[in-house]
Amino acid sequence: MNQNTKISKVQLAEAIVQIVGAQNLIIDEETQKPYECDGLSVYCEMPLLVVLPDNKEQVQAVMVLCHQQGVPVVARGTGTGLCAGAMPDKDGIILSLAKLSRILEIDPEARTARLEPGVRNLAISEAASEFGLYYAPDPSSQIACTIGGNVAENSGGVHCLKYGLTVHNILALEVITVTGEVLQVGGSGLDNAGYDLMALMIGSEGLLGVVTEISVKLLPQPEKAQVVMAAFDDVQKAGNAVTAVISEGIIPAGLEMMDSHAIVAAEDFAKAGYPTEAKALLLCEVDGSLEEVQEHIQSVEKLFFEQGAFSCKKSGSEAERAQLWKGRKSAFPAVGRISPDYYCMDGTIPRSQLAHVLLEIDKMSDAYGLRVANVFHAGDGNLHPLILFDANVPGELEKTEEFGAKILELSVDVGGCITGEHGVGKEKIRQMHKQFNDTELTQFHAIKYAFDPLALLNPGKGIPELKRCQEYRSIDSAAE
Amino acid sequence: MSDISETLVKQVSSAFKQSTPLKIIAGGSKAFIGREAQGEPLNVSEHKGIVSYHPSELVMTARCGTSMTEIQQTLAENGQYCPFESALFDGAATLGGTLATNLSGPARPWNGSIRDAVIGTRLINGKGEYLKFGGQVMKNVAGYDVSRLQAGALGTLGVITEISFKVLPLPAASGTVVLAMNASEAIKLMNQVSAKAVPVSGSAWLDGNLYLRYSGATKAVDSALKQFKTKNFQQLEPQQADEFWSAMNEQKLDFFKGEAPLWRFSLKSNATHLLDDQNWLIDWGGAQRWLRGDFNQSELEQQAQHSGGQVSLFRYGERSNEVNHTLSEVQKKIHKNLKASFDPKQILNPGRLYSWL
Ligand SMILES: Cc1cc2nc3c(=O)[nH]c(=O)nc-3n(C[C@H](O)[C@H](O)[C@H](O)COP(=O)(O)OP(=O)(O)OC[C@H]3O[C@@H](n4cnc5c(N)ncnc54)[C@H](O)[C@@H]3O)c2cc1C
Numbered sequence: 035m036n037q038n039t040k041i042s043k044v045q046l047a048e049a050i051v052q053i054v055g056a057q058n059l060i061i062d063e064e065t066q067k068p069y070e071c072d073g074l075s076v077y078c079e080m081p082l083l084v085v086l087p088d089n090k091e092q093v094q095a096v097m098v099l100c101h102q103q104g105v106p107v108v109a110r111g112t113g114t115g116l117c118a119g120a121m122p123d124k125d126g127i128i129l130s131l132a133k134l135s136r137i138l139e140i141d142p143e144a145r146t147a148r149l150e151p152g153v154r155n156l157a158i159s160e161a162a163s164e165f166g167l168y169y170a171p172d173p174s175s176q177i178a179c180t181i182g183g184n185v186a187e188n189s190g191g192v193h194c195l196k197y198g199l200t201v202h203n204i205l206a207l208e209v210i211t212v213t214g215e216v217l218q219v220g221g222s223g224l225d226n227a228g229y230d231l232m233a234l235m236i237g238s239e240g241l242l243g244v245v246t247e248i249s250v251k252l253l254p255q256p257e258k259a260q261v262v263m264a265a266f267d268d269v270q271k272a273g274n275a276v277t278a279v280i281s282e283g284i285i286p287a288g289l290e291m292m293d294s295h296a297i298v299a300a301e302d303f304a305k306a307g308y309p310t311e312a313k314a315l316l317l318c319e320v321d322g323s324l325e326e327v328q329e330h331i332q333s334v335e336k337l338f339f340e341q342g343a344f345s346c347k348k349s350g351s352e353a354e355r356a357q358l359w360k361g362r363k364s365a366f367p368a369v370g371r372i373s374p375d376y377y378c379m380d381g382t383i384p385r386s387q388l389a390h391v392l393l394e395i396d397k398m399s400d401a402y403g404l405r406v407a408n409v410f411h412a413g414d415g416n417l418h419p420l421i422l423f424d425a426n427v428p429g430e431l432e433k434t435e436e437f438g439a440k441i442l443e444l445s446v447d448v449g450g451c452i453t454g455e456h457g458v459g460k461e462k463i464r465q466m467h468k469q470f471n472d473t474e475l476t477q478f479h480a481i482k483y484a485f486d487p488l489a490l491l492n493p494g495k496g497i498p499e500l501k502r503c504q505e506y507r508s509i510d511s512a513a514e
Numbered sequence: 515m516s517d518i519s520e521t522l523v524k525q526v527s528s529a530f531k532q533s534t535p536l537k538i539i540a541g542g543s544k545a546f547i548g549r550e551a552q553g554e555p556l557n558v559s560e561h562k563g564i565v566s567y568h569p570s571e572l573v574m575t576a577r578c579g580t581s582m583t584e585i586q587q588t589l590a591e592n593g594q595y596c597p598f599e600s601a602l603f604d605g606a607a608t609l610g611g612t613l614a615t616n617l618s619g620p621a622r623p624w625n626g627s628i629r630d631a632v633i634g635t636r637l638i639n640g641k642g643e644y645l646k647f648g649g650q651v652m653k654n655v656a657g658y659d660v661s662r663l664q665a666g667a668l669g670t671l672g673v674i675t676e677i678s679f680k681v682l683p684l685p686a687a688s689g690t691v692v693l694a695m696n697a698s699e700a701i702k703l704m705n706q707v708s709a710k711a712v713p714v715s716g717s718a719w720l721d722g723n724l725y726l727r728y729s730g731a732t733k734a735v736d737s738a739l740k741q742f743k744t745k746n747f748q749q750l751e752p753q754q755a756d757e758f759w760s761a762m763n764e765q766k767l768d769f770f771k772g773e774a775p776l777w778r779f780s781l782k783s784n785a786t787h788l789l790d791d792q793n794w795l796i797d798w799g800g801a802q803r804w805l806r807g808d809f810n811q812s813e814l815e816q817q818a819q820h821s822g823g824q825v826s827l828f829r830y831g832e833r834s835n836e837v838n839h840t841l842s843e844v845q846k847k848i849h850k851n852l853k854a855s856f857d858p859k860q861i862l863n864p865g866r867l868y869s870w871l
Contacts (some may be wrong), residue, residue, distance in 0.1 A: 143705050144784040167709070188655045199653065201662070202630050215844045222822040223780030224622060224801045225666065227838035228867065229849055230629060233662030237655045254711040281570040283593060283683035323712065325733030382651040384571055414652040454653035462656070469656050473643050477856070481658050484851035497657065 039125055041103040043082050049103075050085055050127075053095045058133070060084035069128050072115040073175075076377075076431060077460050081108070081122030086130045090150075090210065090246040096129060097244065098214035106490050107212075109240040111152065111183030114175040116378055117459030119187065119239045123493055129244060131182050137161050138247070145252045146205060146222070151182025151245050155189075158250065167252035170197035173455075174363050182245050188237030190455040192288035192319075192362070195413035197253065199455070201236040208247035209235060212486045217243060234481065239457050240492040242485040256321035259287060260331050261358050263347045264338035265312035269293060269396075272314035273389035275341035276412045279318065280385065282337060284330050287321040289413030290362050293392070296369060296407040296420070303368035306361030309345060316343075316412065317362055319355075365409040366420070373405070373422035377434050381445030382416045382454035394444055395419055402437045404430075416454035417445070443468050463498045475500055517577070518561045519636075519644065519675050525556055526673060526861075527642030535864050538669040540579050540611045543603035547615050548668050550833045551866040558610060561675055566650075569594060573633065573650050575678040578610025585609060589681055597625035597682045601764050610674045616666035619763045620716035620727065623708065623783070623799045629665030631679040637664065637672035640857025650678050669863045670871060671856040685729035688715070689739045690755035692748045693724045697787045697794060700724040704799045705784045712738040716759055719796040720769060725750075727759060762797065765829075769795050769806065775831030777814060779803040781823035788817055804828075815840060836869060846870070 041049075043061075050059050060066050061083060071078045082105070087093045100107050106126025113120050122128050135152035142165035147158055155176040159168040172191035173179055179189070185207065190199045197203070206220035219231045235242060266272040272291055279286060292300065292308075292315045301308040308315060316338065320330040335346050349355035361368075369376050383391050392408065399406045410418040419441055423434040442452040442465045452458070452465040466475065478497045482489065529536050537553030539545075562579035569592040576585060582596075583605045589595050599619025600612045613635075618627040634648030637660075647660040664674050695703070700719035707714050713730030728738040739749065750758065761767045770776065779788075783800035795804040805814075811827065818825040824839035831837075841849065853860065853871050865871070 141782075141784070142709070144782050145705075145709055146782070165709075188659075190653055194653070198626070198630065201659070202626060211844065211848075217844045217848060218842060221780065221824060222782035222785075223824060224798060225616060225618075225627065225780050227666075227824055227826050228841055228845065229667055229671070229852060230616075230663055230665050231845075231848065233629065233659045233665070234852075237659055254709050256711045277570050280572060283686075285682065322731065323734040323737060325737055326713075326731040329731055329733055382653045384568075384573075384650055386568065386571060411653070416651075416653045449649060450651050451649055451654040451656050453656050454651070455655055457655050458657070466656060470646075474645050474647065474657075477639065477643070477645055477660070478657050480855035481660075481852065484848065484855045 039104045041105065046103065046105060047083055049099055050083065050096060053099065054085055054087050054092050058086045058088060069110070069113070069122060072113040072118060072120040074116050074118045074461055076425070077118035077121050079122045079124050081124065081128045082126060084128045084130060086133050088133050090134065093129065093244060093246055094210050094214050094216070097210050097212065100127065100490065101213050104488065104490065106493050107244070108492050109182070109186070109244045111180030112154070112178050114179040115183060115187060115457065115459065116380070117453070117457040117461040119457050119459035119492070119495055121460050126493070131180065131244070134246065140165065142167060147250050147252055149181050149248045149250065151180060151248060153181050155179050155181060155184055162252050163255070166255050168255050169203065169250055170253050171200050171203055174366065181248050181250070185236055185245050185248055186238065186240050187455065187457045190411065190416065192290055192411065195289055195411070196285050196287045201233065203251050204232060204236060204248060205251055206249040207232065207235055207245050209243035210246055211243050212488070212491055220249070222249065237457070239459060239496045241482055241496050242491065257323050258327045259319055259321035259355060260327050261317055261319040261349045261355050262331060262335050262338065263308070263358055264316045264318070264343040265309045265345045266314040266316070266343055267312065268342070269314045269392050270389040271342040272316055273392060275316060275338055275343065276388060277385050278337050278341050279334060280413070282333060284320070284333060286318045286334070286413060288317070288319040290317045291315065291408070291410055291412035292362065292365065293408040295372070295405060296365050296409040299368040299372045299407060300361035300365045303371060304361040304364050306357050307347070308361055317358060362409070369407045369409070369420050369422070374424040374426065376407070376420040376422050377438055378456070379417065379419045379421070379438050379441050380453045380456040381442050381450055382414070383445050383448050383450035385415045387448040387450070388412065388415065391417065391444060391448060395441060398437060398440055402433055404434060404437055411454070414454070415450065439465060458496050460495055463495070466498050472500055516560055516562060522556070522558060522561060522673060522675060523638055523642055523644050526638045526640070529554065529861050530640060530642045530859060533859050533861065535861050538673055538863055540608040541581065541603070541606035543606035544611050544615050544617070546829050548866040549837055549869065551863055553864065556673065558673060558675070559608065564588060565676065571650070572681050573678055574681055575634070575650060575676060576609050577676050578608060578674050580609045581605055582607040582609060582612055590684070593684050594681045595684050596631070597621065598628045598631055599625070599763065600628060603764065609677055613664055613674055613677055614667065614669045620718060620759050620797060623801055624715055625682070627665065628679065629662050632661050632665065632677055633680060634678035635661040635664055635674055636676035637674045639672045640859060640862050648678065652680060668866045670853060670867050672862065685715070687732040687735040688727065688729040688752070688755070689735050690716070690725060690727045690750045690758070691739060691742050692750060693726070693742070694722055694746065695724055696722065697790070697796060700796060701784060701787055701800045708783070708799045717799045718762060720767070725758060727755065769793070769804070773830050774806045775808060775827055776829040777805040777809065777825055778828040779805065779818055779823060779825045781818065781821050785821035785823065788821065838868060841868070
């Protein structure tokens with residue numbers, strides 16, 4: 035049991051049933067099983083209980099109870115996270131926000147939507163489309179992942195190069211604090227008085243509070259969007275082409291890259307018309323007014339040929355555009371079919387380092403004897419090397435993890451970071467030491483302490499424990 | 515070009531040891547913002563210079579005391595600019611002060627603020643510890659976003675010494691039209707304009723005129739301006755247009771003259787026009803509204819809240835009381851805890867943001 039916990043599982047279950055009703059509580063292990071991990075299934079743990087509140091009043095009451103009883107709380111959207119962020123705590127509850135899935139309001143004039151946290155990412159744009167509007171951040175998991183999860187991870191997507199990440203597209207949050215109080219963050223204007231708590235909450239991985247309502251910005255759908263697919267016989271050339279586009283003064287709506295393993299797998303899966311002989315593929319989307327798109331698409335295509343592309347294809351219709359993206363958007367599951375398991379890394383590097391880092395990864399791939407498929411957000415230097423392995427082969431997972439850690443360290447060494455959009459969670463907690471020193475990590479703990487002094491929210495995630503911090507805590511509580 | 519970070523760290527460390535309150539100063543261009551606060555001056559203006567800039571990465575890193583004018587000039591030489599278009603205040607505005615106050619120009623609703631552009635910082639916390647957060651890449655979700663947290667914190671969480679931020683290519687073309695209408699009509703049209711996929715980059719209303727600016731690819735700007743052909747409008751000459759937007763941003767229009775209290779409302783962009791008989795300037799497509807004159811602060815706060823927003827006393831007026839919008843009890847508690855986590859002895863610009871912070 036957690037050192038703070040004051041209550042047994044049975045007692046806790048009884049108290050929670052009073053709040054959410056028996057139908058919203060999962061006690062038995064078999065029904066709990068789907069909640070033992072998120073999208074990164076190599077990290078599993080069974081929770082004490084799984085609670086699925088219907089509304090925010092129930093969330094609040096559950097938080098008050100858990101705080102009183104010292105029970106850890108791990109918030110959960112739909113569990114598509116890729117860093118074991120929503121992995122349960124064995125002494126705590128999983129607080130699923132999936133049932134809070136109503137779109138509360140769309141204001142087409144002000145271009146905003148007010149949402150419950152369990153609304154799926156894609157559902158926002160679907161609902162806004164009747165007004166000619168959409169929600170820009172579009173993670174590849176958008177059919178399934180929730181806006182609450184997006185906020186907690188600061189999720190990105192293929193269109194974030196031009197339209198920003200989650201942090202650039204949120205106006206307001208309603209947060210239930212660890213003590214069950216309601217904290218309003220942001221507002222319906224653009225700037226607000228006081229600290230930018232929004233910046234802290236977004237990407238905080240459920241460590242600072244539970245988000246129960248979200249106001250997002252909606253953007254007008256562009257008049258036109260067109261994509262160019264360029265094939266290269268060399269990864270380095272494709273990497274340089276990415277830098278060339280940005281240097282030209284064009285900000286594409288999306289600029290994505292795939293390497294040969296990924297191309298073959300995606301083509302096999304989605305039949306998108308990708309040239310399977312290519313060593314690297316770039317997908318570059320330009321959007322805006324008709325005239326603007328025409329102008330930019332021409333320059334991009336010209337640039338790609340100058341940079342050594344052996345073929346280019348432009349989407350001629352919306353259907354063709356969707357087809358070209360389909361391969362990219364389904365690349366993860368596609369790669370899942372060519373290997374028993376894969377491990378997705380998420381380092382970000384300065385664009386100029388693309389070709390160098392890809393080459394290094396290639397060398398490591400040979401040294402470890404593990405194949406790597408690269409599918410990633412090239413425009414903002416966010417790599418997603420997928421290491422292919424077989425968990426049933428003894429030692430292969432460990433080897434994969436070591437290889438993955440090396441990639442992240444390389445990312446930091448060339449001036450980048452260990453995670454661009456998937457988060458730290460349980461998974462990258464050790465690599466945090468590579469990116470931050472102990473003083474910086476202590477500052478993170480102090481921030482956590484400002485919101486959650488008993489560390490009941492998503493314990494063991496995000497920030498590695500330090501000896502020094504424990505001291506800091508004991509000094510602080512002695513002072514109280 | 516000089517790096518005085520070591521000296522600054524020493525100064526903050528010794529202030530921490532002696533519990534001496536510090537008043538952080540750079541160009542002094544925005545001394546009027548926030549509350550009047552006391553403290554030993556900590557001058558950071560000599561910590562200046564562009565540390566790195568690679569145009570193809572669209573990222574610049576510079577020290578806090580670097581003037582925004584120098585930054586803009588360097589960017590312009592490479593066909594780029596700061597998308598947040600912050601005020602230059604006759605060359606006195608520095609990068610650090612711009613982040614600490616989070617002031618943005620007319621394109622804020624479409625291009626974002628410096629808060630949106632910042633991707634990394636170095637800062638000295640109230641214990642004199644020198645910390646680095648974020649870096650030079652656009653996407654980074656490791657740890658809490660301490661860099662963005664500095665935006666608008668008025669230096670109360672740390673002495674910001676270095677900032678990395680995202681820049682953009684300069685738009686190929688720009689054009690401004692002026693249409694005569696009243697404030698309510700303007701608010702409506704501002705929202706309609708923003709709901710279309712056209713590259714609008716400014717929309718402001720003053721003295722019975724709506725000013726609309728478009729920036730982007732030449733053909734896109736041309737076609738956006740063309741739609742006003744049938745309406746009663748005036749297109750400004752490029753120089754005239756630049757002068758107007760700059761004078762508004764630098765607060766040099768007649769509207770900003772004199773010492774009457776200047777109130778800044780941050781509202782939902784389509785909020786109904788308030789106090790019709792008063793002197794207003796509406797900016798940011800309706801989301802930022804300036805009001806001049808003597809008013810009861812709590813009454814204004816109620817009005818703002820009713821419209822889903824906030825109001826602060828931006829400049830002039832009584833500055834020893836609170837000037838920023840009242841926070842809720844829960845918000846207050848989190849603010850105090852956060853302040854303690856960065857600055858346990860409350861030595862960094864104490865009282866500048868709120869009297870109790
Ligand atoms: C095939 C695939 C493709 C993906 N593509 C992308 C991509 O392109 N870009 C990208 O950024 N990510 C991507 N992801 C990762 C993942 O989808 C995102 O991180 C997503 O935001 C997680 O949402 P979720 O609802 O599944 O959250 P979960 O996985 O359930 O939770 C994620 C984290 O958020 C916390 N959390 C959830 N809800 C709340 C709440 N209401 N309040 C507080 N904390 C909360 C949890 O505690 C956990 O730490 C992908 C995942 C998969 C499986």
